[in-house]
Amino acid sequence: MxxxxxxxxxxxxxxxxxxxxxPMPSHKAGLWEIVGTMGAEQxxxxxxxxxLDASTEQLMLKAGAGINQKMxxxxxxxxxxSQIVVDTQCTLGSSKMTGHSVTNFTSNTSYHxxxxxxxDPPLFNRTDSKSSFNGKWVxxxxxxxxxxxxxxxxxxxxxxxxxxxNDMLNRGS
Numbered sequence: 269m270x271x272x273x274x275x276x277x278x279x280x281x282x283x284x285x286x287x288x289x290x291p292m293p294s295h296k297a298g299l300w301e302i303v304g305t306m307g308a309e310q311x312x313x314x315x316x317x318x319x320l321d322a323s324t325e326q327l328m329l330k331a332g333a334g335i336n337q338k339m340x341x342x343x344x345x346x347x348x349x350s351q352i353v354v355d356t357q358c359t360l361g362s363s364k365m366t367g368h369s370v371t372n373f374t375s376n377t378s379y380h381x382x383x384x385x386x387x388d389p390p391l392f393n394r395t396d397s398k399s400s401f402n403g404k405w406v407x408x409x410x411x412x413x414x415x416x417x418x419x420x421x422x423x424x425x426x427x428x429x430x431x432x433x434n435d436m437l438n439r440g441s
Contacts, residue, residue: 294322294325294376295320295325295376295403295405296320296376296377296405297320297321297322298319298320298405298406298407298408298409299317299318299319299320299405299406299407299408299409299410299413300316300317300318300319300320300403300404300405300406301315301316301317301403301404301406302315302316302317302318302401302402302403303315303316303401303402303422304316304399304400304401304402305399305400306397306398306399306423312422312423312424313422313423314420314421314422314423314425315420315421315422316418316419316420316421317413317418317419318417318418318419318433319409319413319414319415319416319417319418320415321415323415323434324415324416324433324434327416327433327434327437327438328433328437330437331437336356336358339358339359339360340356340357340358340359341357341358341359342355342356342357343355343356343357344356350372350373350374351370351371351372351373352369352370352371353368353369353370354367354368354369354371355367355368356368360387360391361391362389363387363388363389363390363391364387364388365385365386365387365391366385366386366388367383367384367385367386368383368384368385369381369382369383369384370382370383376405377404377405378402378403378404378405379402379403380400380401380402380403381399381400381401381403382398382399382400383398383399383400384396384397384398384399385397385398414432415434416432416433416434416435417430417431417432417433418430418431418432418433
């Protein structure tokens with residue numbers, strides 16, 4: 269679980285900084301489903317449902333850029349209208365992480381991200397990690413979800429986990 273948090277933080281660092289630094293297509297407001305794998309050794313796919321609006325997206329981008337600024341000594345961003353490539357050098361605990369991510373946007377309703385990271389010294393006995401995520405807009409948010417609501421399931425999680433990103437990120441401000 270700790271390794272997963274570090275990998276997610278590393279992904280947020282790169283993508284958050286990239287989006288904040290060089291505007292890319294905004295996500296369409298509504299319900300997004302994200303399915304991802306964090307390497308074959310990490311178990312079954314992780315599933316996420318997120319209710320997004322423009323203010324939640326901006327808050328996430330600001331938080332990602334802030335994490336990047338605190339943890340990363342180097343961030344190189346190359347982008348086009350449909351792709352962001354981010355290379356980072358960050359510190360996670362006592363480990364130095366070199367990360368690479370590529371996000372391809374099909375439109376404002378879908379994207380695919382591949383990330384890889386190398387840790388020196390190894391982080392939680394791992395030298396390298398890879399992850400892959402597909403995100404797609406599926407429609408309006410259901411009545412039982414408000415902007416910022418996130419439902420996580422799958423992977424090695426014993427049960428579904430619910431949280432609100434706006435509440436979590438605003439507490440950290």
